[in-house]
Amino acid sequence: MMTAPAAPGAATDTVLSLRGICKQFGAVAALTDIDLDVAAGEVVAIVGDNGAGKSTLVKVLSGVHTPDAGTIFFRGEEVRLDSPAAAREMGIATVYQDLALCENLDVKANLFLGQELRPWMLDDVAMEKDSWRLLRELSAKIPTLDVPVAALSGGQRQTVAVARCLLGDPKVILLDEPTAALGVAQTAEVLDLIERLRENGLGVVMISHNMEDVRAVADRVAVLRLGRNNGVFDAADVSSEDVVAAITGAADNVVARRAARRAATPRTEKDVP
Known part of the structure; x- marks a missing residue:
């Protein structure tokens, strides 16, 4: 069993690590050499323009897509997430944008949909107890379990x-x-929910287009551009402008222009070692 390599600046309590993840669909390279670390009790925001590879990365982490190359480490051990069930059993849960809730069912029924407690028949008492426990942990503002999700x-x-x-x-x-x-x-309310997840010691990966939300809750911001890593920033120290520059490639253009100017500038005698 391989052990996860220590990444520069990575937290010692890293729970999830990606190294060199690649995913290709025909001639399209959706992800190329993606590295990512997520620590327990940390919120990592993944940002990028449309087509940057964010959705593909989520599907790799949730077991929907199997990467073509690279390694995934979970709690220090190399793992293979070849199905959503394997990811869930490993300890990686995904909440998609559409939420996949049944609006005609009440809160309790949605919480236990497909995983009902039934020693020999539905155990409503135990499910209600567990439902309130979970909602209290999240400081949920839901007055009753009997209200339809709609x-x-x-x-x-x-x-x-x-x-x-x-x-x-x-x-x-x-x-x-x-x-x-x-x-x-x-x-x-949702941002407060994310704070509760962090306080409970969970690693949180948040895909978002909203920089205000990212700056409100994220500890680190990982930028994807054209399916590649394009910077990981400490959310407390980086400006929104710098993140946007990494998303759009403006930062790369500035570096390239500076390098081109340096190369085109004639060297003087004092520049020669």
């Missing part, structure tokens, strides 16, 4: 989706655009 706000629905995936006791949670199409109050 009657909940966007933030409350996101909470139900996250609480459902916590039933499997995951170590890493992937959130795909968790605040997309939400209002200000609902977005604040």
Whole structure:
């Protein structure tokens, strides 16, 4: 069994590591040599323009796509995520943008959908107890378990989706655009939810286009550009402008122009060693 290599600057409590992940669809290279580290109790935001490879990376981590090359390490050991079930059993849970909730069912039924407690018949008492435990851990603002999901706000629905995936006791949670199409109050509710996940010691990978949300909760920001790593930044120290420059490639252009100017500038005698 291979042991995860220590990456420069990586936390000692790293729970998930990617090294050299590649994924190709026909002639299109969706991911090329992707490296990523996620520590317990850390929120890592993955940002990038459309077509940068964010969705493909989430599907690799969730077991939907198997990488063509590279290595995935989970809790220090090399693993193979060849199906969504394998990822869930390993301890990687995914909440997709559409949430996959049944709007006609109530909160409790959605939480235990497909994983009902039934020693010999449905154990409603145990499921209700576990439901309230999960919602309290997330500081959820849901008054009753009997309300249909269709009657909940966007933030409350996101909470139900996250609480459902916590039933499997995951170590890493992937959130795909968790605040997309939400209002200000609902977005604040979801960001508070992400804070609760971090406080509970989970590693969180958040895909987002919203730089304000990223700066509000992320510890580190990983930029993807054209399927490649294009910078990992400490969220507390980097400006939104620098992140946007990495996303659009403007930072690369500045470096290239500076290098070109240096190469075109005639050298003087004092420049010669």
